[in-house]
Amino acid sequence: MIIAATLAILVVMVLAIIRGIVGPSLYDRILAVNMFGTKTVLLISLLGFVMGRPEFLDIAMVYALINFISVIGVLRLSDAFKAKHNGPVVEPVERDS
Amino acid sequence: MFAVVMLAGIYGLVSASFFVAMDAVDVAFTEASVGAGISTLLMLTTVAMTGRTEHVARHKPLLALLVVAITGGLLIYGTFDMPYFGSADAPAHNHVAPRYLYDSIKEIGVPNMVTSVLASYRGFDTFGEVTVIFTAGIGVLALLSVVRRPEDEAEMEAINDSMHEKHLILRVVIKTLIPFILLYAFYVQFHGDYGPGGGFQAGVIFAAGIILYALLFGLSAARRVIRQPFVQLLSAIGVLVYGSVGVVSMLNGGTFLDYSVLSADPIAGQHLGILLIELGVGLTVASVMIIIFFSFSARSEYQQTKAGKSL
Amino acid sequence: METLLSLASSFCLLLGSFLCLSGGVGILRFPDFYTRMHAVGVTDTLATAMILIGLMLQNPEMLVIVKLVLILLMTLFISPTTSHALGQAALLNNLTPLIAEDKNHAEKSTAAGDNPSKS
Numbered sequence: 001m002i003i004a005a006t007l008a009i010l011v012v013m014v015l016a017i018i019r020g021i022v023g024p025s026l027y028d029r030i031l032a033v034n035m036f037g038t039k040t041v042l043l044i045s046l047l048g049f050v051m052g053r054p055e056f057l058d059i060a061m062v063y064a065l066i067n068f069i070s071v072i073g074v075l076r077l078s079d080a081f082k083a084k085h086n087g088p089v090v091e092p093v094e095r096d097s
Numbered sequence: 098m099f100a101v102v103m104l105a106g107i108y109g110l111v112s113a114s115f116f117v118a119m120d121a122v123d124v125a126f127t128e129a130s131v132g133a134g135i136s137t138l139l140m141l142t143t144v145a146m147t148g149r150t151e152h153v154a155r156h157k158p159l160l161a162l163l164v165v166a167i168t169g170g171l172l173i174y175g176t177f178d179m180p181y182f183g184s185a186d187a188p189a190h191n192h193v194a195p196r197y198l199y200d201s202i203k204e205i206g207v208p209n210m211v212t213s214v215l216a217s218y219r220g221f222d223t224f225g226e227v228t229v230i231f232t233a234g235i236g237v238l239a240l241l242s243v244v245r246r247p248e249d250e251a252e253m254e255a256i257n258d259s260m261h262e263k264h265l266i267l268r269v270v271i272k273t274l275i276p277f278i279l280l281y282a283f284y285v286q287f288h289g290d291y292g293p294g295g296g297f298q299a300g301v302i303f304a305a306g307i308i309l310y311a312l313l314f315g316l317s318a319a320r321r322v323i324r325q326p327f328v329q330l331l332s333a334i335g336v337l338v339y340g341s342v343g344v345v346s347m348l349n350g351g352t353f354l355d356y357s358v359l360s361a362d363p364i365a366g367q368h369l370g371i372l373l374i375e376l377g378v379g380l381t382v383a384s385v386m387i388i389i390f391f392s393f394s395a396r397s398e399y400q401q402t403k404a405g406k407s408l
Numbered sequence: 409m410e411t412l413l414s415l416a417s418s419f420c421l422l423l424g425s426f427l428c429l430s431g432g433v434g435i436l437r438f439p440d441f442y443t444r445m446h447a448v449g450v451t452d453t454l455a456t457a458m459i460l461i462g463l464m465l466q467n468p469e470m471l472v473i474v475k476l477v478l479i480l481l482m483t484l485f486i487s488p489t490t491s492h493a494l495g496q497a498a499l500l501n502n503l504t505p506l507i508a509e510d511k512n513h514a515e516k517s518t519a520a521g522d523n524p525s526k527s
Contacts, residue, residue, distance in 0.1 A: 001418040002466075005459060008425035012432035019435045019444075020107065026099055027441050027498045033103045034490055035435060035448050038483070039428070040110050042459055044117055045479070049463055055292045056117060057475040058285070059126050062302065063110070064479060065278055066134035068486045069309050070106055072267070073138045075497040076312045077145040078099060263500075270489045277482075 006046045013039050030074055037067030102140045109133030122293040123211040130301040135386055138308060142393040146400060193218075206364045207290045207371060215295065216371040220354045223374070224339055227381050231336050234385035238329070241392040254317050264313060271313055278306035286379045290368075296375040300382025307383075308390050316394050325391065328384045335381030342373050413465050420462030427455035440506040441498060449491030456483045 013036055020032030041060045048056030109132035116125035197214055205213045215223055286299030311319035343354040351358035356370025431451030438444045460480045464473050 001421050002463075005421045005425045005462075008429055012428050015432035015436055017107070020104070025441060025498075025503060027494060027503060028444065029100050029103055031441070031445055031448055031494060032435065033107055034494070035431070035452060036107055037110060038452050038456060038487065040114060041479070041483070042428075042456060043114065045460065045463060045476070047117055049466065049468075051120065053120070053122070054468065054472045054475070055122050057472065057479065058293055059113075059117065059122065059129055061281065061475070061479050061482065062126060062129050062285075062298070063113075063133075064482055064486060065281070065302070066129060066305065068490060069134060069305050070137050070141075071490050072271075072309065072493060073141050073312055074099065074103065075493050077141045078497070078501070263496075266492055267489060270485060274482075274485060 002046055002049055006043065006050065009039050009043050009046065013043070026078070030071060034067060034071045037063060037070070041067070099141070099144060102137060102144060105140065106133055106137040109136065123209070123295070126293045126298050130298050130305070134305055135301050138305070139389065139393065142390065142397060146393065146397040204363075205367045205371075207368065209290055209292060209294075211293075212289050212295055212371065212375075216374055217356060217367055220343075220356075220370075220374065223378065224343070224354070227336055227339055227378050230385050231332055231381055234332050234381075234388045237389045237392050241396050254315070267313055271309060275306050275310055278309070279303060282306065282383075286375065287372075289375055290371065296378025297382055299375075300379045300384075301386060303379070303383040304386030304390070307387050311390065311394065316391065316398055320391070323387060323391075325388075328387050328391075332381050332384035332388065335377045335379070335384065338377035338380070339374050342370055342377070346370070410467075413467055417462045417465035420458050420465065424455045424458030424462060427451045427458060431455065441503060442495065442505045445491060445494055445498075449487065453483065453487040456480070456487070 016032045016035045016039065020029050020036070023029045023032060041063045044056050044060045044063065048054055048060070109128060113125045113128040113133060116128055197210065197218060201207070201210050201213045201218075205217055207213045207217075282299045282303035285294040285302060286296060289295035289299070307319065307323060310322070342356075342359075346355045346358055347353050349358040354370075356367045357363035359366035359369050428451065431447055434447030434451065435444050438447055457480060460476050460483075464476050
């Protein structure tokens with residue numbers, strides 16, 4: 001059963017890469033990379049169980065963190081880039097309280 | 098170019114996956130944190146500074162493509178002669194590797210053999226690596242440091258405060274996550290003797306946590322937390338700790354970086370030595386990564402305010 | 409007890425892989441970025457949770473279970489936040505979603521290749 005789950009995750013990773021190459025806009029590609037990262041976390045955990053080495057879970061945790069930080073980094077830096085070239089992206093929303 | 102950087106990130110993840118498949122846990126750990134994490138972040142910062150599209154090349158680089166293809170073909174041809182993966186009579190498995198494998202537990206007593214090779218048998222190499230990282234940090238500081246005037250800083254603070262509403266959810270979630278990330282970095286640092294980990298990976302994870310804070314709360318808020326002189330001092334202290342372990346070994350009668358003479362029992366001496374130098378490595382790597390990111394980011398903000406003024 | 413645990417673990421793993429696959433199909437087949445993001449965000453988190461729970465039920469030692477619980481908690485925190493951040497960034501950078509009226513308009517005027525979700 002674990003091997004079946006591993007194969008399923010490999011298939012999904014290939015699908016995500018296809019979207020990453022095809023995706024028309026930048027955000028499609030960021031989404032594909034994010035999905036690839038979370039699937040890698042699962043893949044490493046499963047591989048650790050298949051090969052009987054539970055130390056792999058440390059790597060899985062690092063991947064989850066790194067994936068998150070990279071996506072947040074891309075989003076914040078593309079914001080900063082647009083602000084540099086077009087002025088600030090959005091005016092702060094006014095609350096009426 | 099953002100897409101190119103993201104694809105490079107995927108490449109880092111894929112290579113870490115096949116290190117995992119080859120059962121090389123420490124290498125996969127380092128590749129995950131450095132290759133897929135920090136490299137992507139630093140390249141993204143650079144792309145944000147320079148520009149999103151590259152200049153269209155004026156000529157088609159056909160000659161370069163040909164040279165690359167021929168070199169790649171020759172390299173692949175060269176690998177046909179290499180011994181099979183894991184074969185017992187490969188030269189890599191015959192000279193020092195058996196000695197490390199058989200004697201490491203007796204001489205050093207640390208369960209993770211990669212750490213024992215990295216920190217004790219090849220400790221001098223690791224000293225060179227730490228010095229290289231420190232030099233890279235100095236280089237970035239020398240080239241990219243920006244003198245920030247108080248009015249620029251006030252302006253950036255105003256922008257960051259005004260974006261608070263926009264990023265509220267992210268800020269709240271990240272405030273909960275960052276202590277965990279830093280704690281995990283400490284765990285990786287000190288658990289490097291028993292599982293995958295060690296100084297390099299721990300330093301990178303620590304820096305990644307601080308970078309996350311700086312990305313979302315603004316550079317000036319992050320600078321208030323991690324002051325620039327302090328972090329520069331820390332990077333030098335890391336290298337100094339490493340070197341002084343070697344000098345203390347010499348003062349105790351051994352050779353440079355011979356940990357067995359550091360305490361009465363040689364195995365305890367090895368443990369103490371490995372602990373201290375991993376600490377030094379972790380300090381230097383973390384502070385140099387933070388320095389590099391802050392320098393890039395400060396330069397990018399400086400360009401932003403200059404562009405804003407000239408508009 | 410043993411067989412019950414291993415049965416539950418297989419069921420969780422199976423469910424997790426099925427969710428994962430449906431997320432993968434979704435990211436390829438859905439017409440617009442926001443719909444794709446919805447597919448990925450929902451199925452990612454739940455598939456990860458199911459697969460990790462399935463691994464936990466395989467009855468390894470305590471430390472492994474603790475690490476799996478930690479990864480699960482972190483994913484539960486991180487995944488929805490990433491979806492939120494992506495959606496907000498795309499919306500604020502003027503990536504317009506594909507709305508039904510636009511589609512009807514496009515079909516009525518038979519304008520081929522008039523895709524309002526390109527940015």
